[in-house]
Amino acid sequence: MPGSRPCYLKRGRFWFNQAPGDEATMTAPLTTRVLRADAEAIAEVARVLHAGGLVAFPTETVYGLGADAGNGEAVARLYAAKGRPSFNPLIAHVADPSAARKLAEFDAAAERLAAAFWPGPLTLVLPKSAPCPVADLATAGLDSIALRVPTHRVAQDILRSFKGALVAPSANRSGHVSPTTAAHVLADLGGRIDLIIDGGPTQLGIESTIVACLGGAPALLRPGGVPRQAIEHVLQQKLREAPKTGTAGDAPRAPGMLVSHYAPRTPLRLDVRRVEPDEALLAFGPTLAEGAERAAKVLNLSVLSDLGQAAANLFSHLRALDTAGASAIAAMPIPHEGLGEAINDRLRRAAAPR
Ligand code: TXA
Ligand code: MG
Numbered sequence: 543m544p545g546s547r548p549c550y551l552k553r554g555r556f557w558f559n560q561a562p563g564d565e566a567t568m569t570a571p572l573t574t575r576v577l578r579a580d581a582e583a584i585a586e587v588a589r590v591l592h593a594g595g596l597v598a599f600p601t602e603t604v605y606g607l608g609a610d611a612g613n614g615e616a617v618a619r620l621y622a623a624k625g626r627p628s629f630n631p632l633i634a635h636v637a638d639p640s641a642a643r644k645l646a647e648f649d650a651a652a653e654r655l656a657a658a659f660w661p662g663p664l665t666l667v668l669p670k671s672a673p674c675p676v677a678d679l680a681t682a683g684l685d686s687i688a689l690r691v692p693t694h695r696v697a698q699d700i701l702r703s704f705k706g707a708l709v710a711p712s713a714n715r716s717g718h719v720s721p722t723t724a725a726h727v728l729a730d731l732g733g734r735i736d737l738i739i740d741g742g743p744t745q746l747g748i749e750s751t752i753v754a755c756l757g758g759a760p761a762l763l764r765p766g767g768v769p770r771q772a773i774e775h776v777l778q779q780k781l782r783e784a785p786k787t788g789t790a791g792d793a794p795r796a797p798g799m800l801v802s803h804y805a806p807r808t809p810l811r812l813d814v815r816r817v818e819p820d821e822a823l824l825a826f827g828p829t830l831a832e833g834a835e836r837a838a839k840v841l842n843l844s845v846l847s848d849l850g851q852a853a854a855n856l857f858s859h860l861r862a863l864d865t866a867g868a869s870a871i872a873a874m875p876i877p878h879e880g881l882g883e884a885i886n887d888r889l890r891r892a893a894a895p896r
Contacts, residue, residue, distance in 0.1 A: 571733040576724060579696045579741040588703040590736050596620055598713040598727045599700050600741035601692040603663045603749050603767050604720040604857070605727050606635065606710030607735060608700070614677040617709060621679070623734040626716040631682035632709035633665050633690050633750075637701035642666075642689045645674050645707065651777055652755040658776040661693035663746055663767025667754035680709045690750055696741040712749060713738075717805055719857045719864075719892070722747045726861060747854035748884050753781065765884040767853070806864035806871060810893040814872035822868035824859055826852060831874050839866040849881040856885055860892065 577583035579600070587597050587608075594616040597608045607624065609616040611634045620632075636642050639656050646668035648656065655666060670676075670687045681687050692698065701708060712720040713727045713735075721727045724740035731738075751766035753773060761782040762770060774780055808822070817823050817833040825831065825842040834840055841859040843852035863871045873893075876885050 572736055574728065574732045574735055574738060576728060576738045576740055579699075579739050583739055584696075584699045584703050587700050587737065587739060588705075591616075591704050591708065594619070595736035596623055596734075597700075597737040597739065598721075598724070598731065598735060599696055599710075599739040600694055600724075600744050601635075601697045601710070602694040602744060603692075603746045604722055604744055605713040605724065605738075606692075606697070606708075607713035607727075607731065608635070608708040608710045610704075611676045611680055611707035611709045614679050617677050617679045620709065620711070623731060624711060624714070624716045626711065630716075631684055631688065632680045632711050633688040634676050634680065634707045635690050635692055635697065635701060635710050636707050637698060638691060641707065642691060644671065645676060646671050646687050646689055649755050649757070651760050654776055655753060655755070655760070655773065656691075659768055659773075660691040661698070662691070663693075663750040664773075665690040665750045665752040665764075665766075667752060667756065667763060669756060676707060676709070686754070686756060688752065694741070694744075696739060700739070717896075719806060719860050720749060722854070722857050726858070743854075743858075745854065746850075747856055747858070748881065748888065751884070754784075758782070765887045767881070767884070769880045770883060771880065805892050805894075805896060806860050808864050808866075808868055809870045810860075810889065811870050811872045812889055812893050813875045815874070817872045818869070820869040821872045822863040822866040822870075824863060824871055824873040826874045826876050831872065837872070838868040839863060843876070843885075847877075849877070849879075849885065852876065853881045853885055856888060 590597055591610050594613050598605050609620040639660050652666050652668055665688050667686050667688045670685055714721050714730045718730055722744045724738050727738050746767045749766045751768040752764040754761045754763050759782045761784055763784045815831050817831050817837045819836040821837055822839040823834050823837040825840055827847040828845055843855045873889055876882050
């Protein structure tokens with residue numbers, strides 16, 4: 543673990559044994575504790591969060607980095623720990639739909655989607671209620687808010703024990719690959735956050751689908767754990783495409799969807815049918831790309847071409863291939879149906895020029 547300074551809990555706030563006037567900076571490394579997800583750990587999570595601390599925990603999609611959504615200072619610390627541009631708003635996680643209804647206005651489409659997919663890997667972007675107790679910094683000053691009700695038992699236990707909304711972006715440094723195990727979180731954020739709750743590998747392995755219901759037809763802002771077709775089936779209508787964003791000055795409708803994101807350090811080559819000898823192969827399906835026997839390393843997302851299994855393996859395989867010392871990661875084509883849309887979206891972003 544990184545060299546740690548002692549950390550005191552004082553009048554509900556953390557003080558990091560630092561020079562006076564230095565409290566707001568993130569320069570002092572923390573001791574990041576890792577605890578197994580049992581009842582004692584859950585109680586400790588609630589204490590740390592109420593004190594303004596940062597706790598990573600598993601959800602059914604990826605590990606999230608939680609902070610008290612109503613505490614602007616905690617949210618500022620969270621942005622600093624991730625190295626995240628503060629214009630990129632966060633998802634508020636709540637225990638159930640009735641808690642969500644206190645934070646936002648639900649139209650008929652939002653009600654249908656919440657009834658069909660909550661708890662689960664769907665995030666709804668809705669008009670913020672007035673007054674909304676979530677810190678303005680967490681919503682980056684927008685008049686909308688992203689809400690999610692996770693189904694993972696540990697996430698549910700934490701939300702119920704905390705008794706409030708938690709903002710929780712994926713628990714990785716900004717721009718890195720999302721974490722699907724506690725070890726991934728530790729590698730990225732060790733020394734920068736207070737606590738990691740280890741609940742084993744996440745089931746889905748890819749982030750939630752984000753749908754905006756802001757008047758007019760609902761729009762797909764990010765493909766994810768709930769396939770587009772399932773959402774369109776419930777709505778009995780096609781989803782609108784997300785407005786294109788990511789350029790300076792653009793209205794931040796889905797501001798996190800920067801073109802380059804989810805990136806390994808090694809360059810990524812897509813739709814590869816022939817691997818070069820010094821490349822690592824991210825395979826899919828029973829038949830490997832030509833030249834696979836000479837690849838630096840081969841990992842298969844799903845030998846049986848199962849897209850659910852491929853989503854669950856995506857980020858951990860990218861991380862593992864990133865350490866192979868290869869000149870590039872060569873990714874075989876993935877079919878675009880069902881969860882394939884979200885997998886291809888993440889691969890495109892990981893391959894985008896930085
Ligand atoms: O599966 C998930 O959603 C995970 C787990 C931990 O819950 N969380 C996650 O959060 O992926 P994050 O912060 O990595 O991605 C949230 C996305 C960002 O692209 C952000 O721009 C978008 O949600 N977002 C948040 N609030 C928004 C809003 N009001 N309008 C549009 N997009 C919003
Ligand atoms: Mg993220």
